[in-house]
Amino acid sequence: FSLPVYRKMELRSIPCRLPVMDVHGRIREVLAETIREELAPEHQQLSTEDLIKALRQRGIIDDVMKELKFVTDGNEKEKTSAPKPSTHFVDREPPVLKKTNIDPTRRYLYLQVLGGKAFLEHLQEPEPLPGQICSTFTLCLHFRNQRFRSKPVACACDPDFHDGFLLEVHKDSLGDGSKMVDATTMLSICDPVHMVLIKTDTFGETTLVASYFLEWRSVLAAENGITNVAVELLGVGTESKVSAGVLNVRLEMYPQLDKTLSPEVINTQFALERQKTAEKERLFLVYAKQWWREYLQIRPTHNTRLVKIFAQDENGVNRPVCSYIRPLRAGRLLDAPRQAARFVSVLGYERAPVIGGGGGKQEQWCTLLAFLCRNKGDCEDHANLLCSLLLGFGLEAFVCVGTKGKGVPHTWVMTLGTDGTVTFWESLTGHRYIHRPVKPDDPPLVEQPKPLYPYRTIGCVFNHQKFFGNCQPSDAVEVCVFDLHDESRWKPMSGEAIKSVCPPGSTSSVPPFPPLCDSTIDAAVASNEMELQLRLLVSEHRKDLGLSTVWDDHLSYLLSPALAAYELERATSISAGNEEFQDAVRRAVPDGHTFKGFPIHFVYRNARRAFATCLRSPFCEEIICCRGDQVRLAVRVRVFAYPESACAVWIMFACKYRSVL
Structure with missing residues (x-):
């Protein structure tokens, strides 16, 4: 009989651990106590069983067993056989591996990403030191209502991707009598695997590197059910014709096909699908040109109006704007339209990058997956998502294309109520505005409504089924009448023409919409971490100024209701709880003392960046750098998590001090 090596090493370490616990001394005490209490003076002999029983009753054996942790055989093998990673980085949110229940009666596509190469932008990237935080690549996938995300890998010329994704081919449908789908049926499934590559820098900022639609059906012709594909990723926007890198992808059908298809079939x-798609797009283009000519004949000045029929996606492909909208149901993740507006507003705003000067705007309407994975986008991306969510909630919603102050192009969302109420939704802020048109023909003494919204002109409105061009004498929003059934005011496009190029039942060139994912952020943990970091930053800042820092934990806690009320007001437009907050603060601040508070809102969790922003406010700096008698500081952070790991972060700095005249 022999023990494995690791067992011997564990046993050798037992005597080393026992003195730390002082087990020997405790055993002697129990032994003496047991002899005294339980044995007669003439019988001073104790059996092993009696001693073990006494030790177990006093919990000593349990304490010893807790200290002795044996490594299982399987884990040991994993530890010894795991290859050393080529690069080191800190994974802030390591993924939790979960077992997947595989239905043996269903067909799966197993997609493996086995490394990347030729990411030449990172050719000179220095190899990070062990434990050093570095920029990372993350690959996001969407296929037939299933979403996956790879483990982050360090950015390099040859990134070390090694991930596998199990994609169910017949997701959310039973197929033909629940029998396993065959190769011929799968050939008719034209949904591609949408792959989005995201780069995250050391500050947590995300960049869209590439967006690719993988045609997976070539595996149906592989004799052994496995095929390897070198996927060349192209850049986005102005770099959509430049290679970003190559991914080595392996596709495998599970279970293996009984009968494969020939490559010719x-x-x-593929050729038939491309031909059908091209023909539908050609016919729609012919119709759109004819519609535009008719629109210009109504009034020559229409040529200057922002009527957007096509828009370029991140790959530089022109798509009808209606194809960017689709009713989107958020399941249990969002409960109401206003909450949806709040969610969209906390996604980051970033204009598409422009190479060179001139102040021009690069057009880039992102597909929904690219927008969600990057967690930020332009105003068009926000408006498209909000409109889709409002349609999912059963509202009649449209995206509006026009301008705001100083003639800056802008998009926002409009809903039409059954009672004729016109509501504008600003997707970047979540604000809502009721539109009441100004009537320029009324006498001067008639009081006209004053618009509160920032919008100036409007050229067109659209959703997934309808498109209207504004043909009213003036395109100023304040005088527009939004009776979309009045063709003298709004020129409609053919619903059939839109349906031919927009889902459902449209061409395969339009990417399907992904479902929303729940947040991976633990709001309480994130709030605590950020609050501790801010306390350290404040203490260091005051130390540099020669000031001591005394924190008032009770006052910090009392700030929580205010932060919750601020978020509630943003999400629902309802203000509540202010009276209780004020009363609690009055009780916490003694007579003769002054209280000052400063709330601020962010959509990111970088404490250092938030602190730098706060210091730029003179009100906040006055609190943080407060001087006086009996100064007590307080800070409270509240992170509110939303789908897609978006978050609203509220911070309040406060201080109280004795007023000195």
Whole structure:
């Protein structure tokens, strides 16, 4: 009989651990106590069983067993056989591996990403030191209502991707009598695997590197059910014709196909689909040109109005604007339209990057997956998502294209109520505005409504089924009448023409919408971490100024209701709880003392960046750098988590001090 090596090492370490616990001394005490209490003076002999029983009753054996942790055989093998990573980085949110229940009666596509190469932008990237935080790549996938995300890997010329994704081919449908789908049926499933590559820098800022639609059906012709594909990723926006890098992808059908298809059959199917798609797009383009000519004939000045029929996506592909909208149901993740507006507003705003000067705007309407994975986008991306969510909540919603102050192009969302109420939704802030048109023909003494919204002109409105061009004499929003059924005011496009190029039942070139994902952020943990970091930053800042820092934990806690009320007001437009907050603060601040508070809102969790922003406010700096008698400082952070790991972060700095005249 022999023990494995790791067992011997564990046993050798037992005597080293026992003195730390002072087990020997405790055993002697129990032994003496047991002899005294339980044995007669003439019988001073104790059996082993009696001693073990006494030790167990006093919990000593349990304490010893807790200290002795044996490594299982399987884990030991994993530890010894795991290859050393080529690069080191800190994974802030390590993914939790979960077992997947595989239905043996269903067909799966197993997609493996086995490394990348030729990411030349990172050719000179220095190899990070062990434990050093560095920029990372993350690959996001969407296929037939299923979403996946790879483990982050360090940015390099040859990034070390090694991930596998199990994609169910017949997701959310039973197929033909629940029998396993065959190769011929799968050939008719034209949904691609949408792959989005995101780069995250050391500050947590995300950049869209590439967006690619993988045609997976070539695996249906592989004899062994496995095929390897070198996927060349192209850049986005102005770099959409430049290679970003290559991914080595392996596709495998599970279970293996009983009968494979010939490459000729598959290529014929692809050719037919491309031909059908191209013909539908050609016919829609012909119709759109004719519609535009008719629109210009109504009034020559229409040529200057922002009527947007096509828009370029991140890959530089022109798509009808209606294809960017689709009713989107958020399941249990969002409960109301206003909450949806709040969620969209906390996604980051970033204009598409422009190479060179001139102040021009690069057009880039992102597909929904690219927008969600990057967690930020332009105003068009926000408006498209909000409109889709409002449609999912059963509202009649449209995206509006026009301008705001100083003629800056802008998009926002409009809903039309059954009672004729017109409501504008600003997707970047979540604010809502009721539109009441000004009537320029009324006498001067008639009081006209004053618009509170920032919008100036409007050129067109659209959703997934309708498109209207504004043909009223003036395109000023304040005088517009939004009776979309009046063709003298709004020129409609053919619903059939829109339906031919927009889902459902449209061409395969339009990417399907992904479902929303729940947040991975633990709001309480994130709030505590950020609050501790801010306390350290404040203490260091005051120390540099020669000031001591005394924190008032009770006052910090009392700030919580105010932060909750601020978020409630942003999400629902309802203000509540202010009276209780004020009363609690009055009780916490003694007579003769002064209280000052400063709330501020962010959509990121970088404490150092938030602190730097706070210091730029003179009110906040006055609190943080407060001087006086009996100065007590307080800070409270409240992170509110939303789908897609978006978050609203509220911070309040406060101080109280004795007033000295």
